[in-house]
Amino acid sequence: MKILTVVGARPQFIKAAAVSAPLRRLAHEVIVHTGQHYDHAMSDRFFEELDLPAPDLQLGVGSGPHGEQTGRMLAGIESAIVAERPDRVLVYGDTNSTLAGALAAAKLSVPIVHVEAGLRSFNRSMPEEINRVITDHVSALLCCPGEGAARNLAAEGITSGVHITGDVMRDLLERVRSSLDVRILTELGLTSGRYALLTLHRAHNTDDPGRLAGVLAALADAAEPVVFPLHPRTRQALVSLNLTSGGSLRTIEPVGYRDMLTLQQHARIVLTDSGGVQKEAYWLGVPCVTLRAETEWTETVDAGWNRLAGGSAEAIRAALAPRATPSAHPDLYGDGHAVDRIASLIVSQ
16 A cells, blocks of 8 residues: 655654654555755754655745645645555645645545544634644544544534544654753753743744734743744744844744753743644643634643633733642543554555
8 A cells, every 4th residue: 555645844744753654564655745844943854853754755845825835735746646646645734735735635536644633723714724624524534633623523524534543743752752861951051940931933923013022022021031942934023023032032943853842841831832832741741821812732721731821911921920730630632552543544444
């Protein structure tokens, strides 16, 4: 069986790094990299660090408006499917690469596997929500990280091909947790438990000058260092809007997968608009503040480990105040063996 896997962004490289090895024991995998994330810090580094096989095809699409970017990906992936004639097309998550891969496969009648299916923020103004909803509705095999995702699909009339597999990002985290190295803390002059960690990259936050300025102002006033690995989109927004990040904010270059986990594990608190970081903070037992008004990872909020602060400077300052961590820590999103389930489902369906 031949599987064509579509990746394009940092979170997809991480998920593919978890799934690729067990999948290749059962099938022939062809990796197509759309180029949605293209600089070394956001792309090549992850292939090298996580031992992910080099892409068989690089589309080199790069950045651009959503329609233009998705259209160029769609054309490139369609050509790859025609040339490779795969039995399945595998897509991850909710990016434009996900949508382009799903649409190309659907148009050519190739069954689609969607890993991380069924998530909903119920905010259709977010491009990611549109991408995940459309992808789910054209997929043949839908791998859900938890029961809530499966319920979301059922509410939309999707019940065929739905499986609760657990989350592949948890599998990879558990695999590397014991090998995390604290050298990054020494290099940055950080003390465990005495800093906050910030990630910020979604267009809803970066493309709104008032919102972005408010978030930065709130965190610049923090009573502890706020370490801020700068996503290329965020760096560009700061430059184009002539905004600065000073005070307690300490901007650094993007870091690799293991260093990012280490920074999360030793932070007192994590602030983010990333879905993956919300989950990782939860699994590492670190309180999280989500800089959005909603989240698709609702179980982390229900458990009390994640708070929704939106972009309000006042709400962010309040969320930064020290508080007791919840006494309970439910086991969310699988048992660390999602990848084997998914690989078996792909070749057996």
